[in-house]
Amino acid sequence: MEIKIYQDLARAVVEMRAVDVARLAQQALDEGYPPEEAIELGLAAGMNEVGKRFAAQECFVPEILVCSRAMYAGFNILKSKVTEGKTAHKGTILIGVVEGDFHDIGKNIVKIMLEAAGFRLVDLGKNLGVAQFLESAKHEKPQIVALSTLMTTTMDSMAEITQQLHAGFPEIKVMVGGAPVNWDFARSIKADFYGENVRLAVQGAYQLLGIDHES
Amino acid sequence: MSDANHRVILHPDGRVIDASSGESLKAALARAGYFFPQNCSGKGQCGHCRVLFHQHPPRIKPREIELFGQGSSLRLACLHRVSTDCEIEISVLAEGFKEKRLSPMNSLKSAQRWLGVAVDVGTTIIAVYVVDFLRGEIIHQLSFLNPQHQFGGDVMTRLEHAKSPSNLDQLVGSLRRSISDSIQVISDHFGFDRSVFNSLLLVGNTAMTHFLMGSAGAGLEKAPFKSPFEDLGFLDISPEYFGLDAEVECAICPIIRGFIGGDITAGIIAADLDRCIQNKLFIDLGTNGEIVLAAQGELWATSTAAGPAFEGVGLQSGMPALKGAIEGFSEQGLPYVIGGGEPRGICGSGYISAFSRMLKLGIMDETGLIEKNKQACREWYPLLDQNGAIKVAQADVRKFQLAKGAIAAGIDILCSEADIKPIELDEVMITGSFGNRIDPAATMVVGLIPNLPLEKIVTLDNAAGRGALLCLAEVENRKRAVALQSKVKIVNLGGHPEFQDAFIANMYFPKSN
Ligand code: B12
Numbered sequence: 001m002e003i004k005i006y007q008d009l010a011r012a013v014v015e016m017r018a019v020d021v022a023r024l025a026q027q028a029l030d031e032g033y034p035p036e037e038a039i040e041l042g043l044a045a046g047m048n049e050v051g052k053r054f055a056a057q058e059c060f061v062p063e064i065l066v067c068s069r070a071m072y073a074g075f076n077i078l079k080s081k082v083t084e085g086k087t088a089h090k091g092t093i094l095i096g097v098v099e100g101d102f103h104d105i106g107k108n109i110v111k112i113m114l115e116a117a118g119f120r121l122v123d124l125g126k127n128l129g130v131a132q133f134l135e136s137a138k139h140e141k142p143q144i145v146a147l148s149t150l151m152t153t154t155m156d157s158m159a160e161i162t163q164q165l166h167a168g169f170p171e172i173k174v175m176v177g178g179a180p181v182n183w184d185f186a187r188s189i190k191a192d193f194y195g196e197n198v199r200l201a202v203q204g205a206y207q208l209l210g211i212d213h214e215s
Numbered sequence: 216m217s218d219a220n221h222r223v224i225l226h227p228d229g230r231v232i233d234a235s236s237g238e239s240l241k242a243a244l245a246r247a248g249y250f251f252p253q254n255c256s257g258k259g260q261c262g263h264c265r266v267l268f269h270q271h272p273p274r275i276k277p278r279e280i281e282l283f284g285q286g287s288s289l290r291l292a293c294l295h296r297v298s299t300d301c302e303i304e305i306s307v308l309a310e311g312f313k314e315k316r317l318s319p320m321n322s323l324k325s326a327q328r329w330l331g332v333a334v335d336v337g338t339t340i341i342a343v344y345v346v347d348f349l350r351g352e353i354i355h356q357l358s359f360l361n362p363q364h365q366f367g368g369d370v371m372t373r374l375e376h377a378k379s380p381s382n383l384d385q386l387v388g389s390l391r392r393s394i395s396d397s398i399q400v401i402s403d404h405f406g407f408d409r410s411v412f413n414s415l416l417l418v419g420n421t422a423m424t425h426f427l428m429g430s431a432g433a434g435l436e437k438a439p440f441k442s443p444f445e446d447l448g449f450l451d452i453s454p455e456y457f458g459l460d461a462e463v464e465c466a467i468c469p470i471i472r473g474f475i476g477g478d479i480t481a482g483i484i485a486a487d488l489d490r491c492i493q494n495k496l497f498i499d500l501g502t503n504g505e506i507v508l509a510a511q512g513e514l515w516a517t518s519t520a521a522g523p524a525f526e527g528v529g530l531q532s533g534m535p536a537l538k539g540a541i542e543g544f545s546e547q548g549l550p551y552v553i554g555g556g557e558p559r560g561i562c563g564s565g566y567i568s569a570f571s572r573m574l575k576l577g578i579m580d581e582t583g584l585i586e587k588n589k590q591a592c593r594e595w596y597p598l599l600d601q602n603g604a605i606k607v608a609q610a611d612v613r614k615f616q617l618a619k620g621a622i623a624a625g626i627d628i629l630c631s632e633a634d635i636k637p638i639e640l641d642e643v644m645i646t647g648s649f650g651n652r653i654d655p656a657a658t659m660v661v662g663l664i665p666n667l668p669l670e671k672i673v674t675l676d677n678a679a680g681r682g683a684l685l686c687l688a689e690v691e692n693r694k695r696a697v698a699l700q701s702k703v704k705i706v707n708l709g710g711h712p713e714f715q716d717a718f719i720a721n722m723y724f725p726k727s728n
Contacts, residue, residue, distance in 0.1 A: 057593070057609045057610060057613060058584065058593075059582065059584070060582065060583060060613055060616060060722060061616075061719060061722060062582070062719045062720070062722050062723060063582065065719055099437075100436075100437030100438050101437070101438060102438050102709030102710050103709070104715075105715055105718065105719075108715070126710070127438055151371065151436075151437075152371055152372065152375055153371055153374060153375055153436035153437055154437060
C-alpha cells in the first residue's frame with residue numbers, strides 16, 4: 001500500500017527539507033492519517049533510505065545529521081499524537097560509550113538511526129563503567145544494550161560490561177560497535193551482535209528482537 | 216604441519232632467509248631485518264606489508280582481493296604463514312624511509328657546551344643530531360626506524376602491548392639500545408671515543424618519553440590521559456642506558472600534558488611561539504594532529520587524533536612518503552613521484568593534492584561524493600597512462616574527511632577559545648611527517664587549514680629536532696621549555712561541547728573552488 005503523503009514525507013527527509021517535513025507531518029495529522037503510520041512509513045522509511053545510502057558510501061556523517069534534523073521536525077509533531085493504546089516504540093535500547101573513552105559521535109548517529117527506526121533510546125552518554133550500565137538496566141528494563149568504543153585500549157572495558165550485563169540480566173541482548181571492533185572480537189566477548197555501521201545497527205536491533213523487517 | 220624450515224628467497228637481490236613452518240611471513244621477514252614502514256600490527260588493514268609472489272602465491276584472502284584484485288600475486292605478509300619454500304619480492308621497505316634531515320640552523324653557537332647529541336624519538340623514525348657548539352654547526356645526522364615498530368605502528372598499540380612486563384622490557388630495551396647503537400655508529404664514523412659527548416637531550420611524544428624512562432605509560436591509553444611527568448620539567452635519565460659516561464648530562468624534554476608531549480614543547484621553542492606577538496598557528500600533521508595557537512601573547516594547545524590517513528595508512532592506494540610514492544600532482548595532473556620512476560602508490564601529501572584536483576575538476580562535490588563514472592563505481596584514476604592500478608576510492612575520501620574534519624575542527628575551536636577568527640591568523644606553520652612536502656594551496660582547497668593568503672602558510676622541517684637542539688645549546692631555551700608546562704592552556708576536545716558541530720561542518724569541503 002503506497003500512500004502519497006508518506007512517500008512525500010520520506011522524500012522530504014532524504015532531501016533534508018525540514019520545513020516541508022514539518023508541514024507534511026501536520027497535514028497528515030489534519031487529514032486523519034494515523035500518526036504511528038506516518039512515522040513508520042514516512043519518517044522511518046526516509047531515514048532507512050539515508051542509512052542505505054550511507055552504507056553504500058553515497059552520503060556521510062553530516063548528511064545523516066542533517067536528514068535526522070528534518071526527521072525530528074516531523075517526529076516531534078507526530079509523536080505526541082500517537083493513538084492511545086498503540087505503543088510509540090518497538091522496544092527499549094540502552095546506549096553508551098564504555099569507560100575510558102570519550103568518542104561519542106558514532107554512538108550519537110547510531111542512536112539517531114535506531115530512534116528513527118522506532119525504538120525507544122535511553123542514551124547514557126560516554127565514559128561509562130559497569131555500575132552505570134547495570135544500574136540503568138535495572139531501571140529502564142531494556143531489551144537491548146548497545147555499546148560503542150573507538151579505541152583499542154578500551155575494548156577490555158567493553159568485554160567487562162558485556163559479561164556483567166549477561167550475568168545480571170540474561171534476557172538482555174548486547175550489541176557492540178565502533179571502529180576497532182569486529183565480529184571476531186564480538187564473539188570472543190560473547191556479545192549478541194556486532195554492527196559495522198548505522199545500517200547494520202538497525203538491522204541488528206530488528207534481528208535481536210525477532211522483528212521481521214524488509215530493508 | 217612439521218616444524219621443518221622453509222627457504223624464502225627475496226628478489227631482486229636473491230637473499231635467502233629461513234622461516235619455520237607456520238611462522239608468519241611478516242615475522243620471518245622482521246627477524247631477517249626487514250621491517251615495513253607503517254603497520255597495523257598484523258590485522259591486514261594498512262596494506263603496507265605487501266609482497267609479490269613469483270610463483271604459487273598462497274590462497275588469496277578477502278582483504279587482498281579488496282586491495283589488489285582477484286588475480287593478483289600480491290599478498291600481505293601479515294596475513295600468511297609460511298608453509299612451503301617461496302620466492303617473493305618486497306615492494307615497500309623501510310630502507311627507503313624518509314630521513315628527518317635538518318637544514319643548517321642559526322643560534323646553535325654556545326659557550327656552555329662542546330659536543331652534544333640531540334635525539335628526536337619519533338614514533339616511526341628516530342633522528343640523531345650531533346652538534347659542535349663551538350662552531351654552532353650540526354656536524355652529523357642520522358635517522359633510523361624506531362625498533363618498536365615491530366610491536367605496532369601506532370602509539371596506542373604499543374601502550375596496549377606494554378601492559379605485560381616482559382613486553383615492556385622489549386619495548387624499552389630495544390628503544391634505548393637502538394639509540395645507544397646509533398651513538399656508537401657516530402663515534403666510529405668520526406673515529407673518536409663516546410666520552411667526547413658531554414650532553415644528550417632526547418625529545419619525543421608522551422608515550423616515547425614514558426618508554427625512554429622505562430615506564431609502561433599506564434594512564435596514557437585511557438581517559439583522562441594523565442601522565443605523572445606533567446610538572447616535572449626536564450626529566451633526568453641515566454646516560455648509561457646510552458653507553459655514555461655517568462657524568463654526561465642526559466635528559467628528556469618536558470612534556471606539557473598527557474597528550475601534548477615534549478615534541479610539541481620543542482616545536483614551540485623552534486617556532487618561537489612563546490615569544491611572538493602575532494597570531495600564529497602551529498600544526499603537527501600526523502596521526503595525532505597536535506595544534507598550538509599563539510594569540511595575544513598567550514598559548515593554547517590541543518590534540519585532535521586525526522588517525523593515520525595523512526600517512527597514507529588505510530587508503531586503497533596509500534603508502535608512506537617513500538620512494539615510488541606520488542607526493543603531489545602538477546597543474547596539468549602529472550604526478551610527482553618520490554625518487555622518480557614508476558609510481559607505486561600515493562602518500563598523504565599526494566592525497567591532499569589529488570583531492571584538491573578532484574574538487575577543482577568537479578570530479579567530487581563538496582560533500583565528498585565522487586561523480587559516478589562509467590563502471591557505476593565511485594572511483595577516480597589520477598593517472599592517464601595506468602590501467603587503474605592507482606586510484607582514489609570513495610572510501611578513501613570518507614576516511615580523509617574524518618581526518619581533515621578533526622584537524623579543521625580543532626583549529627576552529629582553538630581560535631574560538633582564544634577569541635580570534637581564523638582569518639585573523641598572521642601565520643600558519645605546518646610541520647610533521649610530511650610537513651615540507653605538502654602543497655599549501657591544496658591544503659586550503661580541501662579545507663584542512665583556513666583560507667588565507669598563500670604567503671602566510673609556511674612549512675617547517677622537523678620542529679621537534681630543531682627545538683631539542685636549541686634547548687641543548689642554551690640554558691635560556693631550557694627555561695622557556697620548562698615554563699611552557701604551566702604557560703600553555705590545554706583545550707581538551709574530548710567532551711568539548713562545540714566539537715561535534717565543528718567536526719561535522721568541517722567534514723565537507725569548502726564550496727568556492
Ligand atoms: C573525531 C575523533 C576524535 C575527537 C572525538 C570527539 C567526540 N566527541 O567523539 C577528539 C578530537 C576529541 C579525539 C580525541 C582523541 N582520540 Co580520537 N579520533 C577521532 C577520529 C578522527 C574520528 C572518529 C569518529 O568520530 N568517526 C565518525 C563516526 C561516525 O564513526 P564511528 O564512531 O566509527 O561509528 C560508526 C561505526 O563504528 C558504527 N558504530 C559506532 N558505535 C557503534 C555502536 C554499535 C552498538 C553499533 C552496532 C555500531 C556502532 O556506526 C557508526 C556509523 O557507521 C578517529 C580517527 C578516524 N579517522 O576514524 C580518531 C581515533 C578514534 N582517536 C584516537 C585517539 C587515540 C584519541 C586520543 C586518545 C588521542 C590523543 N592522544 O589525544 C584522544 C582522546 C579522546 C578522549 N578524550 O577520549 C584513535 C584511537 C586509536 C586506537 N587504536 O585506539 C583514532 C582511531 C585515531 C588514531 N590515532 O588512529 N578523537
